Each structure stands twice: as C-alpha cells, then as structure tokens.
Amino acid sequence: MDAPAAESKLIDSFKMHVAGIEGANLEQLHALSVSVGWPLRSEDLQFLRECGHGYVARDEIGRLTGSAMWFPHGDDFATIGMVITSPRLQTNGTARWLMDHVLSDCRGRNLRLNATRAAHRLYHSLGFQPVRTIYQCQGIVRRLTDLTPPTEQSVVRRLEGEDLAAVVELDTGAFGVSRAVLMGKLFAQSIGYGLFRGGQLYALALCRPFGRGYVIGPVVAESDADAIAVIRQHVAAHENKFLRLDTPVETGTFATFLSQSGLTVFDTVLSMSRRGKGRADVVPGPSLYGLASHALG
Ligand SMILES: CC(C)(COP(=O)(O)OP(=O)(O)OC[C@H]1O[C@@H](n2cnc3c(N)ncnc32)[C@H](O)[C@@H]1OP(=O)(O)O)[C@@H](O)C(=O)NCCC(=O)NCCS
Structure with a gap:
C-alpha cells in the first residue's frame, strides 16, 4: 500500500x-x-x-x-x-x-491471517495467497475411553516457568518465526503440558479460558501420538465443559481423537499469507497441531 x-x-x-x-x-x-x-x-x-x-x-x-x-x-x-x-x-x-x-x-513484513469465507475476496484482492485450511473443532467434552499412557521413553508433565525457554524454541520451529513475547503472555494465563524424552521437550499443549469455554493452543508435536499425549490431560480436565481447538489436521488419529472426545468440526477458515518485500515466506511447519487463536496464528 x-x-x-x-x-x-x-x-x-x-x-x-x-x-x-x-x-x-x-x-x-x-x-x-x-x-x-x-x-x-x-x-x-x-x-x-x-x-x-x-x-x-x-x-x-x-x-x-x-x-x-x-x-x-x-x-x-x-x-x-x-x-x-x-x-x-x-x-x-x-x-x-x-x-x-x-x-x-x-x-515490508511477511503477513499471515485466517480468513473466514466472507473475507476471502477481500484478502485475495489485497495480495494474500491461500496456505491451508484450518478446522475449528469444538464441543462439550465427552469422557475419554482411550487412556493409553505415553510410551516408556516419554514423560508427560505440567509445564512450569523454567520450561518457558524450551516452549518458545519448540513453538518457533512450528510457527515459522519466534513469538517469544506472545508465548510468555499465553504461558502466564494457561495450563500447559509437555512431552519430554531424555529431559528434552518434544511436544507441548497450552490451554486457557477463551470464548464459550476453553481453548487448547498452541499445540506443537512431531506426530499424532505425541500431540494426543499432550492434549489428553486438557481434554480429560474439561469433561462436560466447552472446549475448542483450531487445527490444520483433517484426518488421522489426532483428528479422530478430537471427534471422539466431542470436539467436532464446527467451521473452517483459510490460512492465507502475503510476502514482505524480498523476504522469504514464513511457513508454518507440520508440527503446528493447534493454533493459539485465529488472530494470533
Ligand atoms: C469480512 C468482512 C470484514 C468484510 O467487511 P466489509 O466492510 O463488508 O468489506 P468491504 O466492503 O471492504 O469489501 C471488501 C471486498 O470484499 C467483498 N465482499 C465483502 N463482503 C462480501 C461477501 N459477503 N461476499 C463476497 N464478497 C464480499 C467486497 O465486494 C469487496 O470486494 P471488491 O473491493 O472487489 O468489490 C465482513 O463481512 C465481516 O465483518 N464479516 C464477519 C466477520 C468476519 O468474518 N471477519 C473476517 C475475519 S478474517
């Protein structure tokens, strides 16, 4: 402009x-x-x-x-x-x-947003390109039947203040760019779980009050199994309550776990991006299983 x-x-x-x-x-x-x-x-x-x-x-x-x-x-x-x-x-x-x-x-900045259907045309005409679909999964949580513990080599535990640096680093790899300030603010108002192997953080899920109830996000993991391991505690803690998770994952065991827990697809938005001047695009990685929110990515 x-x-x-x-x-x-x-x-x-x-x-x-x-x-x-x-x-x-x-x-x-x-x-x-x-x-x-x-x-x-x-x-x-x-x-x-x-x-x-x-x-x-x-x-x-x-x-x-x-x-x-x-x-x-x-x-x-x-x-x-x-x-x-x-x-x-x-x-x-x-x-x-x-x-x-x-x-x-x-x-000059690289930009990303999550567009509702009503806004596709507006953003397209402003130079935004589609990246991928985000599924807004939500509902009243049902009792979990699958309570398989994580594998022997993995430990899932509550995240504490001393884990914040590792949380920021893992999120940066998934989100595409560091959002340390935001992660600090989200961390302060969320309960978080992390999956550790050999003392190193491999997956994380934060959960905070939001909208009609609670939202799980961001969620970062290398596999569906790890993603399920870190959201399982949040899901179990919100039985009979309203819970939401916005994810790019449409199929597979993670998506099935969400729907079996009562978090069904309510709506979709289209993630779109626009490149800044001469800078490489900032691409979210496959390990970003859950967004912090539509506005925050
Ligand atoms: C999406 C929204 C913000 C658009 O606001 P708006 O003030 O109507 O948009 P504008 O009048 O500036 O229109 C911008 C362009 O989008 C088009 N547009 C606006 N509403 C549209 C609709 N419902 N369907 C198709 N095109 C639409 C306009 O025609 C215009 O295109 P043009 O310049 O090529 O003619 C508005 O519909 C809204 O608030 N929706 C609910 C909230 C929402 O979904 N926000 C978007 C979050 S990503």
Missing part, C-alpha cells in the same frame, strides 16, 4: 473516522464482535489489544462500526485479525479501508 490511508470516509450515509483501537471502549468493541456472531469475551478482546495494534471506524456519534488489528512477532512478521464490519454497513468498503491502515503499518 503506497497511498497514505485516509482518516475519514463516507460509508453508506455515515461519515466514519478512523481511530486507534487502543482508545476504543471495550464494551463497544465487544458489541461489535458479538454483532458478527463471534464468541469472544471482553477479556479475550482486551488480551488481543495487549498483544497487538489496530484501528476502529467510528461514526459521528462515536459508535464503533469496524475494526482491524495486527500482531507483530519480531520485526519482519505479523498476523492479522479482528477484521470486522458491523453487519448493517458491510460491503461498503469499511474492511478494505481499515486493512489499508493495517497494511500501511505492516509495510
């Missing part, structure tokens, strides 16, 4: 002004996300604001009609999320206008 993003715009019959999301009223932001059927709690929105930057569109009497955010991970990479236009005003160019502001801030 080379042209500077305009500060105001006529949308339908409303004159909208753009403002930083950091100053937006949290209740209004919550109302905006509820208006498009998203399950985020105001705590989740506040957490996103603490992790990223972005914009809101406001009409002349201060109502929020749109939002768009970006989340830096290092100097060269960011994820994009919270792209919302109030239903009453959709297809009038609000999202494109707010995305122009975000892309202007992110100039």
Whole structure:
C-alpha cells in the first residue's frame, strides 16, 4: 500500500473516522464482535489489544462500526485479525479501508491471517495467497475411553516457568518465526503440558479460558501420538465443559481423537499469507497441531 490511508470516509450515509483501537471502549468493541456472531469475551478482546495494534471506524456519534488489528512477532512478521464490519454497513468498503491502515503499518513484513469465507475476496484482492485450511473443532467434552499412557521413553508433565525457554524454541520451529513475547503472555494465563524424552521437550499443549469455554493452543508435536499425549490431560480436565481447538489436521488419529472426545468440526477458515518485500515466506511447519487463536496464528 503506497497511498497514505485516509482518516475519514463516507460509508453508506455515515461519515466514519478512523481511530486507534487502543482508545476504543471495550464494551463497544465487544458489541461489535458479538454483532458478527463471534464468541469472544471482553477479556479475550482486551488480551488481543495487549498483544497487538489496530484501528476502529467510528461514526459521528462515536459508535464503533469496524475494526482491524495486527500482531507483530519480531520485526519482519505479523498476523492479522479482528477484521470486522458491523453487519448493517458491510460491503461498503469499511474492511478494505481499515486493512489499508493495517497494511500501511505492516509495510515490508511477511503477513499471515485466517480468513473466514466472507473475507476471502477481500484478502485475495489485497495480495494474500491461500496456505491451508484450518478446522475449528469444538464441543462439550465427552469422557475419554482411550487412556493409553505415553510410551516408556516419554514423560508427560505440567509445564512450569523454567520450561518457558524450551516452549518458545519448540513453538518457533512450528510457527515459522519466534513469538517469544506472545508465548510468555499465553504461558502466564494457561495450563500447559509437555512431552519430554531424555529431559528434552518434544511436544507441548497450552490451554486457557477463551470464548464459550476453553481453548487448547498452541499445540506443537512431531506426530499424532505425541500431540494426543499432550492434549489428553486438557481434554480429560474439561469433561462436560466447552472446549475448542483450531487445527490444520483433517484426518488421522489426532483428528479422530478430537471427534471422539466431542470436539467436532464446527467451521473452517483459510490460512492465507502475503510476502514482505524480498523476504522469504514464513511457513508454518507440520508440527503446528493447534493454533493459539485465529488472530494470533
Ligand atoms: C469480512 C468482512 C470484514 C468484510 O467487511 P466489509 O466492510 O463488508 O468489506 P468491504 O466492503 O471492504 O469489501 C471488501 C471486498 O470484499 C467483498 N465482499 C465483502 N463482503 C462480501 C461477501 N459477503 N461476499 C463476497 N464478497 C464480499 C467486497 O465486494 C469487496 O470486494 P471488491 O473491493 O472487489 O468489490 C465482513 O463481512 C465481516 O465483518 N464479516 C464477519 C466477520 C468476519 O468474518 N471477519 C473476517 C475475519 S478474517
């Protein structure tokens, strides 16, 4: 985006002004996300604001009609999320206008986002390319029948503060770039399990309150068996509760374990990326079994 993003715009019959999301009223932001059927709690929105930057569109009497955010991970990479236009005003160019502001801030960075169906065309026209499908698995957890313990060589245990450096390193390999700051914040509000062999961390799964209940993510593992070993404790701890996990894995024993536990595919989003100037694409590896969230990747 080379042209500077305009500060105001006529949308339908409303004159909208753009403002930083950091100053937006949290209740209004919550109302905006509820208006498009998203399950985020105001705590989740506040957490996103603490992790990223972005914009809101406001009409002349201060109502929020749109939002768009970006989340830096290092100097060269960011994820994009919270792209919302109030239903009453959709297809009038609000999202494109707010995305122009975000892309202007992110100039030169590699970018990744998870696009809902309604947003495919917008992102495609802004130069984003499809990467892979993400399956939003969720539901009320059923009692586990398969309680096979991990293999003899593996130990699964709760992650502690001293494990954070190993957690960040393993996540970096899976996510494609270090997101140490975010991982520190997620770690502080999550319960985590790690799978160790010979004292080294091979797989991890964090779980925190989110949306309608709890979300497991990120999940990093080298195999379905290891991924199941680290999410099993979280699943067992949430029997009869609402649990969610967003995964690129469609088939195999991990996907079967999720559906047998009550986490069935509720929806899909399309992971899309856009390259920064001259920099190699940041590609998520096969070991990223679960996302932290749609917005955070
Ligand atoms: C996706 C969303 C943000 C688009 O907002 P918007 O303000 O309507 O988008 P714009 O008016 O700027 O439109 C941008 C482009 O997408 C197209 N578009 C918008 N809504 C569309 C729809 N429902 N179906 C097909 N195309 C659509 C527009 O025609 C436009 O394309 P064009 O410039 O080639 O004509 C909005 O539909 C929304 O808030 N949906 C619910 C939340 C959501 O899914 N957010 C996306 C998260 S990734």
